Amino acid sequence: MTWTLDGRTLTSRFLLGSAGYPSPAVLQAAVQASGAQVVTVGLRRTHAAAGDNGFVAALRETLAATGGHLLPNTAGCRTAMEAIILAHMARELFDTRWIKLEVVGDDYTLQPDPWELVAAAEQLVKDGFEVFPYCTDDLVTCRRLLDAGCQVLMPWGAPIGSGQGLLNPFALRTLRERLPGVPLIVDAGIGAPSHAAQAMELGLDGVLLNSAVAQAGDPVRMAAAFGQAIAAGRLGFEAGVMARQDMAVASTPVDGRPFLIP
Numbered sequence: 001m002t003w004t005l006d007g008r009t010l011t012s013r014f015l016l017g018s019a020g021y022p023s024p025a026v027l028q029a030a031v032q033a034s035g036a037q038v039v040t041v042g043l044r045r046t047h048a049a050a051g052d053n054g055f056v057a058a059l060r061e062t063l064a065a066t067g068g069h070l071l072p073n074t075a076g077c078r079t080a081m082e083a084i085i086l087a088h089m090a091r092e093l094f095d096t097r098w099i100k101l102e103v104v105g106d107d108y109t110l111q112p113d114p115w116e117l118v119a120a121a122e123q124l125v126k127d128g129f130e131v132f133p134y135c136t137d138d139l140v141t142c143r144r145l146l147d148a149g150c151q152v153l154m155p156w157g158a159p160i161g162s163g164q165g166l167l168n169p170f171a172l173r174t175l176r177e178r179l180p181g182v183p184l185i186v187d188a189g190i191g192a193p194s195h196a197a198q199a200m201e202l203g204l205d206g207v208l209l210n211s212a213v214a215q216a217g218d219p220v221r222m223a224a225a226f227g228q229a230i231a232a233g234r235l236g237f238e239a240g241v242m243a244r245q246d247m248a249v250a251s252t253p254v255d256g257r258p259f260l261i262p
C-alpha cells in the first residue's frame with residue numbers, strides 16, 4: 001500500500017542507508033532487493049564530489065532506474081553550524097531539498113544533541129529545506145523539532161550501529177499516540193528484521209537502517225528480508241493487532257461436553 005512522504009508517493013516504508021557495503025555492485029543489488037525508494041547518503045563519509053570509489057554513481061544509477069530518491073545526511077556533524085554548511089553542500093551536489101539532519105552530542109552513544117539539532121532545523125527550514133531530523137525518542141524534543149518546522153521525525157530505536165532493536169518501545173508508542181499524523185520513521189539501532197516489524201506494528205510510518213544490511217553475511221538477501229518484514233509489520237498494524245491479556249483466554253469456546261461422562 002502506498003504512502004506519501006513530503007508529497008512523494010512511495011510503495012515501500014523501508015529507507016536504506018548506503019554506508020559500509022563491500023562494493024558498489026552489492027549496494028546496487030541490496031537497494032533493488034530491499035524495494036526501498038529512499039536511500040540516505042552521508043556527505044562526510046562518502047566524499048560525494050569525488051573519490052568515493054563509485055558508490056554514489058552506483059546509487060544514482062539504481063535510483064534513476066527505480067524512481068527512488070536520495071536523502072543526503074549530515075552524519076558526523078557535531079554542531080548546528082557544521083550541519084547547516086553540509087546541508088547546503090548536499091543541496092548543491094544532489095539537487096534535493098531533503099536533508100536527514102544528524103547532529104551528534106556524544107561520541108560514545110552517537111546520541112543526537114537536541115539543542116544543536118533544533119537550532120540547525122530552525123535555520124534549515126528557513127533556508128527552504130525539508131528536514132528529516134535524527135532524534136531521540138523524547139517527546140518534548142520531538143515537539144520542539146515540529147515547532148522548528150520539521151514535518152517528519154526520525155526517532156532512534158537504539159544507538160547507531162548497535163543492532164539492539166527497539167530499546168524503548170514505550171517511548172515510541174507514546175510518540176505515536178501524542179503525535180498522530182506526524183510521519184515517524186524509526187532510524188538507527190535496528191539489528192534484525194523482527195525489530196523492524198515490531199516498529200511497524202507499533203504504528204510507526206517507516207524504518208531507516210543501514211548497518212544491519214551492510215554488515216549482514218549476505219547483504220542482498222538481508223535487504224530483501226527487511227523489505228518483507230517492514231511490509232508485514234505494517235500490514236499487521238493495519239489489520240489491528242489483538243489486545244494483550246495477562247491471563248490465558250481459551251481460543252476455542254467449549255459448549256457442553258465432548259462426550260458423555262457417566
Ligand SMILES: CC(=O)[C@@H](O)[C@H](O)COP(=O)(O)O
Nearest residue numbers: 017160161188189209210211
Ligand atoms: C546511515 C545513517 O544515516 C545512519 O546514521 C543511520 O542512523 C543508520 O543507523 P544503523 O546503521 O544503526 O541502522
